[in-house]
Amino acid sequence: MSSPVSLIPLTDTEECAERLLEAAETLGFVYITLEGSNIPPEKVERMFEISKRVFASPKEEKAKCHISPDNKGWSSMHTEILDPEHQRRGDFKDNSWANRAFNFGEFKDGKAQQPLPPALQDHELELNEFSDYCYNLCLKLLRLFGMALKIDEAEGGKDWFTSRHSRSEGPSGSTLRLLFYPSLGAHPDFDPKLDTQAGAHSDYGSYLQAPVLTLNPSITLLFQRPSEPGLEILHPHLKTWHPVPVIPNAILVNIGDLLSYWTAGLLLSTVHRVVSPDYGTEGPKDRYSMAFFCHPAHPTLLTPVPSELIKSRGGRGANDAERTLTSLDHLKSRLSSTYGWKSEQA
Numbered sequence: 001m002s003s004p005v006s007l008i009p010l011t012d013t014e015e016c017a018e019r020l021l022e023a024a025e026t027l028g029f030v031y032i033t034l035e036g037s038n039i040p041p042e043k044v045e046r047m048f049e050i051s052k053r054v055f056a057s058p059k060e061e062k063a064k065c066h067i068s069p070d071n072k073g074w075s076s077m078h079t080e081i082l083d084p085e086h087q088r089r090g091d092f093k094d095n096s097w098a099n100r101a102f103n104f105g106e107f108k109d110g111k112a113q114q115p116l117p118p119a120l121q122d123h124e125l126e127l128n129e130f131s132d133y134c135y136n137l138c139l140k141l142l143r144l145f146g147m148a149l150k151i152d153e154a155e156g157g158k159d160w161f162t163s164r165h166s167r168s169e170g171p172s173g174s175t176l177r178l179l180f181y182p183s184l185g186a187h188p189d190f191d192p193k194l195d196t197q198a199g200a201h202s203d204y205g206s207y208l209q210a211p212v213l214t215l216n217p218s219i220t221l222l223f224q225r226p227s228e229p230g231l232e233i234l235h236p237h238l239k240t241w242h243p244v245p246v247i248p249n250a251i252l253v254n255i256g257d258l259l260s261y262w263t264a265g266l267l268l269s270t271v272h273r274v275v276s277p278d279y280g281t282e283g284p285k286d287r288y289s290m291a292f293f294c295h296p297a298h299p300t301l302l303t304p305v306p307s308e309l310i311k312s313r314g315g316r317g318a319n320d321a322e323r324t325l326t327s328l329d330h331l332k333s334r335l336s337s338t339y340g341w342k343s344e345q346a
C-alpha cells in the first residue's frame, strides 16, 4: 500500500528543513528516519515492552493512578464496550475512544511527578530517559522549522521556537503517552468498516468529537510497530480518509493545533483517527503505540512568528495581535473542555 505520508531522512541540513516544511504545509504529517533522531532503536523496543507490561498489570493498580485533571496517569475509556452484558454498538461509533492510555507529564530530576503503578516503579529512569530523547528530537525538528521559515536572525533565527520550548523557561504540558488498543474483533457487533477505535481528531481537535485528553502540542511524535497499523488521516485537501502504513525504523511526526495556530495556519494540524484494520486471515490484533506531545513552556507568549512567510498570511491565528495567548492559556482552554466532558459522563 502506498503511503500518503512521505519519509524524510533526518539531517541537520537546509534541504531537510525545506522538505519538512513542505510536508507540514501540504499534509501536516511526515515520517522521519529513526536514524538521525538520536533515539537508539532498542530504546523504542524497550518502551514497547514496558508499555505491554503496564497495560497487562492488574486494573486495581492502574486505577490508583487514574488520569488527573492535568492529564497525568491512566485512562481507560469505555472499557465497558468489552463487557458483553453492557455493550452497545454506539459505544465505539464516531465519538468514542476504545483505547487505554498512560500519560506521563514532565519528570523532575529523573522522578515522575505523579503516582506510578507497581509495574512501572522499576522503570522510572527509563521512562524519563525516553521522554528526554523525544523532547530533544522535538527541539531538533523545531530548529529545522525555524530554519525553513527563515525566522529573522535578530529575533533568534532558527532557535526562535526552541528557546520557547526550553525547560529553562518553565514547566510545560509536554506529555509522553503509552497507548493500547485492544482488539475489538471478537465483539459480535464490531464492524471494522464502520467502527473506529479512536475518534477523529486533530492534536487538540474538537473535544466533542474526540474526548481524549490530548492537550495542545506544537508537534507530536508517534511510534508504531509494523505489524500493528490502524492510523488514518483525513487528507486536508481531498477530504478523504487515507490509511497511513507503518514504516519500520521511522517516526511519524504531526503538527499540533498550537503550532498551526502560531504559524497562522501555514503548518497544518490534520485530523486523524485509529481504526481496526482488516487483517484478513491473520485475525484481529491488538495495537500498541506511543506518542510524545511537545508543548512550549507555559509562560510562552504566542506572539506572531517573525518570518516573512508567516507575516504574509495576514491576521490569522497568532498573527491576530488582539489575541495574544500564552501557551498555558491554550492548555487551560483545553482542560476546561476536559472538565466539561467529565461532568457530562458522570
Ligand SMILES: O=C(O)CCC(=O)C(=O)O
Residues within 6 Å of the ligand: 177, 179, 203, 214, 222, 231, 272, 274, 289, 290, 291
Ligand atoms: O495511536 C495512534 O496511532 C494515534 C494516537 C493519537 O493520535 C493521539 O494520542 O493523539
Ligand SMILES: [Fe+2]
Residues within 6 Å of the ligand: 201, 202, 203, 214, 272
Ligand atoms: Fe492524535
